[in-house]
Amino acid sequence: MGKERIEKVFKEKLANREKLFVPYIMAGDGGLDILQERIQFLEDSGVSAIELGIPFSDPVADGPTIQKAGLRSLKEGTTLKGVLEKLKEFKEETTVPIIIMTYINLVFRYGLEKFAEDARVAGVDGVIIPDVPMEEEDLVTEYLKRNDIAFIRLVALTSSEDRIKEIARRSEGFLYAVSVMGTTGSRKTHEEQVEDYLKKLKEYSSVPVLAGFGISSVEQARKLSAHCDGVIVGSRIVDLFHEGKEEEVKALIQGSIQKLEPSHQE
Amino acid sequence: MTTYTLPDKRGKFGPYGGQFVPELLMPALIELEEAYETAQNDLQFQKELRYYLKQYVGRETPLYFAEQLTKHVGGAKIFLKREDLNHTGAHKINNTIGQALLTKRMGKKKVIAETGAGQHGVATATVSALFNLDCIIFMGAEDIERQKLNVFRMELLGAEVRSVPNGSGTLKDATNEALRYWASHVNDTHYIIGSAVGPHPFPKMVRDFQSVIGMETREQILQQEGKLPDAVIACVGGGSNSIGMFYPFVEDDEVKLYGVEAGGLGIEKGQHAAAITKGEKGILHGSLSKVLQDDAGQIKEAFSISAGLDYPGVGPEHSYLHETNRVTYESVTDKEALEAFQLLSKTEGIIPALESSHAVAYAVKLAKDMSPDETIVVCLSGRGDKDVAQVQKRLEVE
Numbered sequence: 301m302g303k304e305r306i307e308k309v310f311k312e313k314l315a316n317r318e319k320l321f322v323p324y325i326m327a328g329d330g331g332l333d334i335l336q337e338r339i340q341f342l343e344d345s346g347v348s349a350i351e352l353g354i355p356f357s358d359p360v361a362d363g364p365t366i367q368k369a370g371l372r373s374l375k376e377g378t379t380l381k382g383v384l385e386k387l388k389e390f391k392e393e394t395t396v397p398i399i400i401m402t403y404i405n406l407v408f409r410y411g412l413e414k415f416a417e418d419a420r421v422a423g424v425d426g427v428i429i430p431d432v433p434m435e436e437e438d439l440v441t442e443y444l445k446r447n448d449i450a451f452i453r454l455v456a457l458t459s460s461e462d463r464i465k466e467i468a469r470r471s472e473g474f475l476y477a478v479s480v481m482g483t484t485g486s487r488k489t490h491e492e493q494v495e496d497y498l499k500k501l502k503e504y505s506s507v508p509v510l511a512g513f514g515i516s517s518v519e520q521a522r523k524l525s526a527h528c529d530g531v532i533v534g535s536r537i538v539d540l541f542h543e544g545k546e547e548e549v550k551a552l553i554q555g556s557i558q559k560l561e562p563s564h565q566e
Numbered sequence: 567m568t569t570y571t572l573p574d575k576r577g578k579f580g581p582y583g584g585q586f587v588p589e590l591l592m593p594a595l596i597e598l599e600e601a602y603e604t605a606q607n608d609l610q611f612q613k614e615l616r617y618y619l620k621q622y623v624g625r626e627t628p629l630y631f632a633e634q635l636t637k638h639v640g641g642a643k644i645f646l647k648r649e650d651l652n653h654t655g656a657h658k659i660n661n662t663i664g665q666a667l668l669t670k671r672m673g674k675k676k677v678i679a680e681t682g683a684g685q686h687g688v689a690t691a692t693v694s695a696l697f698n699l700d701c702i703i704f705m706g707a708e709d710i711e712r713q714k715l716n717v718f719r720m721e722l723l724g725a726e727v728r729s730v731p732n733g734s735g736t737l738k739d740a741t742n743e744a745l746r747y748w749a750s751h752v753n754d755t756h757y758i759i760g761s762a763v764g765p766h767p768f769p770k771m772v773r774d775f776q777s778v779i780g781m782e783t784r785e786q787i788l789q790q791e792g793k794l795p796d797a798v799i800a801c802v803g804g805g806s807n808s809i810g811m812f813y814p815f816v817e818d819d820e821v822k823l824y825g826v827e828a829g830g831l832g833i834e835k836g837q838h839a840a841a842i843t844k845g846e847k848g849i850l851h852g853s854l855s856k857v858l859q860d861d862a863g864q865i866k867e868a869f870s871i872s873a874g875l876d877y878p879g880v881g882p883e884h885s886y887l888h889e890t891n892r893v894t895y896e897s898v899t900d901k902e903a904l905e906a907f908q909l910l911s912k913t914e915g916i917i918p919a920l921e922s923s924h925a926v927a928y929a930v931k932l933a934k935d936m937s938p939d940e941t942i943v944v945c946l947s948g949r950g951d952k953d954v955a956q957v958q959k960r961l962e963v964e
Contacts (some may be wrong), residue, residue, distance in 0.1 A: 357864040358850065360745045361588045367732060379862040404586055407847045407864030431586045431849070436577065456590035458752060463592070478590060482750035529712065 302448030305425045306349060306397045306473040310508050310529070313348050313557075320474075320510055320530025321557045323537045323549070324401065324484075326369035327352050327386075328378025328542070333384075336390045341546065343396040345502035345553045350427065352387075354380050354402035361403075361430040363536035369542065380406050380415070384422040391423030397472075399426035399452060407440065407544030411499040416443035417529040426450035426473045428493070434467060439469060454478055457497055468504035475505045476532065479524060485535030518555030531556060570816045572886065577766020577853075579886035581843035585765040587745075587852045594752045599767045601672050608776075618663050619778065620697065623653045625660075627779075629786035631941070634913040635930075642796065642936035644929055646916070649782050649807060654918065656948030657691035657779060657807045662758055664775035666693040676700040678753040680744040680922065682709055682737035684716025684875030685948065687762030690726035701725040704744040708735035709873065716952065730825045734867050739875050741851050761804025762881035765852030769809075769881050776810025781826060782921040783943055784814050792939055797822045797932060800945035801924040802895065803839065803875035805884045812893060822894065826928045827883060828870035829897035839868035841880040842888050842895045854880040871900035871960075872920035872946075902927040907950060919948035920957070 313320055327335060337450055341352055355370035355378055362370070380402065387398065400419060405430065407415045419427065427449055432440060437451065444451045449475030455464055457478065468475060479494050480486040494511075501509045511524040512532030521531045533552065540549045569663045572579045572887040585595055605611040621623040627648045649657040662679075670675055677699050681687030687703040694701035703720050707729045710717055717727050733739035744947055748757045762772040780798075786874040787795050798815055800808035803826040813819045828839035838844065841856045848857035858878035887893040898906075903920055906927035911917045918926055922945070929944045936942070950957075 357733070358742050360851075361749070362744050363746070374864065383863070403849075405857070405859070405865070406863040408849055408854075409846070409859065409861070430588050432850075433585060433587065433589050433592045433654055435585050435592070454589045456592075458587070460593060467589070469874075478588075481590070481752070483746045486750065558828045 301422065302362045302420065303450035303472055304427050304448070306450055306470065307343040309397055310348055314508065314529060318557045319525040320508060321346070321553050322351050322399070322510060322530070322532040323348045324353055324534030325541065326366065326373050326538055327354055327383045327408045328373035328376045329369045330539065331376050332378060332382060332386045335386055338541070339396065340392060343394070343552045346557055347553055348530065349397035349399055349425070351399045351401045351534070352376070352383070354400060354406060357551060359403060361483055363483040363535060364540065365485045365538055370385055375556060380410050384418050387422040387424065388446060392424060397425040398423060399425050399428060401428040403534070404429050406432050407452040412440055413443045416447040416449060418450060419449055420447035424449060426452050428452045428454070428476065430454060434463070436472070453477055457481055457493065461503055464501065465504055467545055468501065471505055471507050474508040474510050475501060475528070477501050477509055477528065478513045479511040482513070484513050486514040494524070494526050498524065518552060521556035525556065572883070573770050577770065579883045582855050582885045582890065583766055583769060583853050585852060586854065586946055588749060588851045590749045591752060595767065597607050597672065601668055602771050602898070605668055605671060607619065609651065610672070615664055619660065622937040623659050623663060624651065625778065626782045627651050627892065629783055629790065631790070632775035632914050635910060636933070638909070638913050639930050639933045641933035641938065642940040642942045644785065644933055645941060645943045647779060647811065647943060649779060649945060649947045650916070650922070650949035654689050656685050656689070657776060657810065658686045658760060659692065660778055660810065661760065661772050661806060662686070662693045663688040665756070665758045666697045666699060669699060670697060673755060674754055674756045676751070677758050678702045678704065678744050678747055678755055679760060680704045680737065680740040681760065682740070682876060683952065684709070684713045685874060685952070686726070687720050687727070688716055688723070690758050690760070690793070691720040691723035692932065694725060695723045700895045702747070704730055704740040704747065706737060707731040708739045709737070710738070711895055713873070736867070739748060740867065742792055745851065747754055761806040762809045763804040763851055763853065763879060769853065771916040772806050773809045773813055773883060775903060776806050778815035779807065779945060780809040780812060783811065785871045787941065787943060789904045794818055794821050795943045796936065796940040797824060797830065797942045799824045799826060799925045799929050799942060801826045801875060801921050802842065802880060802884060802949060803828065803877050803921065804879070805881035807945050809881060809883055811945040812887070816892060823892065824928060825893050825895045826924045827895060827897045827901040828872060828875035828924060830869040830871070832899055833897055837869040838876050838897065839870040839877060841868070841878060842884055843897060845880070850879040853882045855885045856880055858948035865951045868881070871903060872924065874919070874921040875924065896928055898927045900925045904957065904960065906930060907953070917948070917950035917954065919950045920953045922947045923950070
């Protein structure tokens with residue numbers, strides 16, 4: 301469980317020459333009752349871990365798609381507490397690592413120490429908090445560490461060489477490489493510098509490097525995965541689930557985790 | 567109080583403040599911090615800032631003894647710091663001039679800003695015209711509807727006003743969108759935050775640019791009265807005019823400082839914008855402070871007749887000054903502010919902004935119980951022309 305589960309699952313997938321794929325879903329979008337079914341569906345589709353978003357009223361790192369999903373979820377009455385309780389109900393049946401993604405105010409309000417404990421009890425393996433940079437991480441890392449939960453750090457295209465080195469040095473679970481300038485779902489084309497950036501991260505990081513933000517197709521996923529260990533896909537998955545296109549979710553996942561070996565390509 | 571040197575290197579005022587932003591923005595904050603520090607120690611920058619504040623903004627602003635109001639109230643002598651006489655009609659421009667000059671120093675050609683009622687938007691659009699910067703103003707869709715005249719003003723000044731339909735379509739949502747836009751354009755764009763809020767170094771920098779208010783006041787009152795004031799009062803939304811007024815007095819223990827928050831329909835009704843007195847510790851828009859929020863940590867909508875105070879958060883330094891009891895925070899309702907709006911208009915021939923009317927209303931309450939040889943300074947942060955139509959409507963209904 302915890303940090304070790306992420307590292308173990310990722311290692312196995314990579315040893316099997318698969319690329320890693322982490323989908324983002326908004327907890328409570330469509331109600332919390334479908335959460336287990338959705339996690340199971342993703343697990344069966346071959347994902348490496350699941351990033352589970354908790355809705356916040358003011359999500360500054362998110363683009364329109366996830367903002368809207370958050371509002372739908374808030375309307376359903378979703379809370380951090382409710383999600384942790386729900387996860388706990390079926391944690392024995394979940395084998396895929398679960399990573400909570402939310403904003404610091406929800407965690408702060410919940411109580412930093414209590415959150416870490418309750419998250420462990422609910423079977424949460426990692427936490428992503430996009431509005432907690434290195435400068436502020438002391439607020440949460442101690443409690444997460446005590447509960448064996450990985451604090452997954454983000455690195456950005458604007459990060460200096462020194463910051464990249466330091467973030468990579470501290471990284472646990474995997475390193476989340478934000479590969480666009482902007483918010484989640486940004487449609488800006490991936491700039492040329494992304495390739496160099498991912499290569500550099502791979503050099504410094506002792507944990508797997510996953511690229512995220514703005515990835516919406518198998519083609520894009522494969523292109524980026526070629527320079528790192530895999531991808532995180534959020535907005536596209538959220539949209540597809542919302543539109544009821546589960547088969548397309550599966551196709552996106554399975555297309556992305558395939559190895560890029562010319563002999564296997566049509 | 568001993569020497570006051572906050573914030574510390576990490577941008578903290580005790581437990582408050584900090585830099586709670588995505589990594590993508592951190593390098594821009596570091597760059598800004600360095601640029602600001604260099605500018606502070608650069609005589610040329612200070613000279614340029616002083617030049618524009620004097621010749622363009624019209625500083626210094628008078629510290630006016632409101633004799634008629636004082637007579638009417640019967641109590642302490644009330645002085646008004648006339649920030650309403652600044653170019654563009656409010657204190658906001660003290661900060662936008664400073665940040666625009668910094669933008670130029672950083673070699674950036676574009677600025678963005680958030681605005682609620684449009685005052686900060688107009689102040690930003692104004693300096694953008696002056697310094698030839700491209701300017702986009704983010705404004706909630708609801709606010710655009712309510713403040714059409716200010717939208718036109720900003721456009722006239724050459725700015726693009728971008729409507730934010732998300733959330734409640736007000737200041738908080740405009741700020742979120744400005745932060746998102748900044749993340750996408752951080753390499754060539756500076757974000758001119760309009761209040762003493764946001765991640766470090768904004769709360770410190772905005773305070774410093776606004777503290778010209780308190781520094782002038784200190785000199786002026788000593789000149790006119792031969793002693794420091796007994797009380798200083800300012801309204802608090804995000805808290806920039808108030809922190810600018812308070813800061814130069816923080817070490818003067820004998821000067822009582824009062825921050826006045828918007829009580830809206832009444833604190834007990836839950837419809838207000840009193841983040842310090844009724845909020846809980848939390849993190850909004852990059853810093854730890856007091857925030858209006860529910861038990862789960864979702865940010866609540868603020869409520870006030872005055873758009874400039876209608877914000878669910880407050881600058882981190884205010885939370886600190888509250889916690890250490892250096893500043894007393896009170897609230898004034900919409901109704902009381904409206905009364906003060908009319909009272910000052912009738913007694914002094916000065917129409918105050920609805921925001922500033924909150925400070926005036928509290929001054930009236932406080933002055934009554936003080937003796938005639940005591941003095942109160944009120945920060946009259948802006949003029950009320952922008953509010954006249956709204957007040958007219960409201961009074962016709964009543």
